[in-house]
Structure formats: structure tokens, C-alpha cells
Amino acid sequence: MIDTWITQLRKGLLEYCVLTVLARGESYGYEIVAELSRFEEFSVTESTIYPILARLRQEKYLKVRDVPSGLGPTRRYFSLTAIGKVRLAEMNNHLHKIDTAISHLKSPPRKDTGHESDT
Amino acid sequence: MIDTWITQLRKGLLEYCVLTVLARGESYGYEIVAELSRFEEFSVTESTIYPILARLRQEKYLKVRDVPSGLGPTRRYFSLTAIGKVRLAEMNNHLHKIDTAISHLKSPPRKDTGHESDT
DNA sequence: TAGTGCTACCTCGCGATGCGAAGTAGCATC
């Protein structure tokens, strides 16, 4: 099942996406869901995003600001903390390395040309 | 924990890596472990790879060829089947889309310039 | 014969996550 694979592939990646969206400025759960869902590959529901936000907040990567919107329940705005930004930078770095590694996997560094001697 | 994140991020990705390695030619579990472990980001053990190989085989993405190596236990060579190649192509396609989506997430397509009219 | 070490394979069980399903609640419209 390719769907299953996609679900698995999202693990961890969605956390990164949430941080990436918040790097552009504060936002709240419902809006993040809408923003990510603009991309078919990141189509999500609240049951996916809210636990992520709660976790990131608990880990101190996000801070919260409750804002009563005169149009429905109070909005809970999230924004990156200092260590949240560091975390995102680390993630970017790691993803870049993965990208590089995959490129190498596709075209191996010619482990054997048939004959060679030194290191 | 960044380690936890990395573990989560690997989900699905390692399956892709295995297929990518096999796209270069047949190989066996122990060798695939060594090959992937050349990259720190993909450092794995047998307990990670063998279940993946078993799953991919069961899904008919891989076929098997047992070859008694006169140097230890019989090697179980895996290689891509026709649908395995299709699967890999789909994965490449999906990963490319994800890449694109992430780029857009980082720099949003200017959702509002202050004024615009049409649909 | 017994011990160590490398190759090579397989399985169990835990922890973390994504996500469908379901629930709560404020405001608006019909």
C-alpha cells in the first residue's frame, strides 16, 4: 500500500512542517491545518496537528498566546521560542544531509572500476 | 529529543533507501546494512533491514535468489521485480512533490499583496 | 574438542507517531 508508506513517511516530517510554517510567524492549529492542506502531500486534519502542537509546546519549542476571536472559540496562537528556532535549524541541517546521502545512494562512488590499487 | 525525531523520520524512508540500493543491482541483507551504514544518517542494523526486506518481498516488490556462499550461511539475494521498479518510481515522484511542497512552505506564494480582485 | 570471531539470517517487544472517529463549545444563519 502506497498510502501506508505515505503515512509512515509523514512521521517526523509533519513536526518539521509545523515548525516551518511557524517560522513565518505565529499561527493557530486550525489555520496550520488549512495551510498544510493546501499541499496534497501534507493534507492533514486536526487530530494530527494538535497533538504535534501540544508536544512541541511541552518540549518548549513553542510558546502560546490565547486570543479571543469574536468569531468562535478562543484562538490559541503558537510561535517559535528561541530553542524552537535552533531545533528547526537542526532539522534543516539533518534533512539536507539526508538529501545528500540519497543522492549518493542513487549513484554510488564507483566502488570498483575493475582494477585499482591505492587508497 | 532530536534522536527520537530522527527515528521517526526514517519511517518509510528506509524502505525507499532499500529499494534505491537494489535498483543498482541485486544484493543481500547483510550487504545492504553495510551499504546504508556508510552514511551516518542511514546507519542501521539487521533488525531494521530484515523486516523491511521481508515486507517488500511479501508485497511482491522484491524477488529472492538463495546463493550458497562457501563462506558462512547461504546468502539471500534480493532484486527488484517489475512492480518493485514501478513502486520506486512512485516513491521518487512522491518525494519530489514533498520537496516542492516544503519549498513552498518556506516561502509562501504571496497569499495577499494587500489588494486583489479575481477568483 | 573447545573457544573466538566473522558472515548471515531471523524474531520479540517496546516506544513514538499519524490519523480516523468522536466530543465540546461559541457564533451565525435559516
Add this chain to the structure above:
DNA sequence: GATGCTACTTCGCATCGCGAGGTAGCACTA
């Protein structure tokens, strides 16, 4: 008062990565 949108929250299942542990063939050594 019923429907519908906004907005947040929790439960429970399925999947996967991976440490720990096990089996087995061959080689070398004492």
C-alpha cells in the same frame, strides 16, 4: 432549534524503527 462554520481536545488502532537476543556455517587457534 437545526444546521454549519470555527476551533480545540482526546481515544484507540496500525505501522514502523530498532535494541536485544538467538541460530548457524566456516575459519583459525590452542
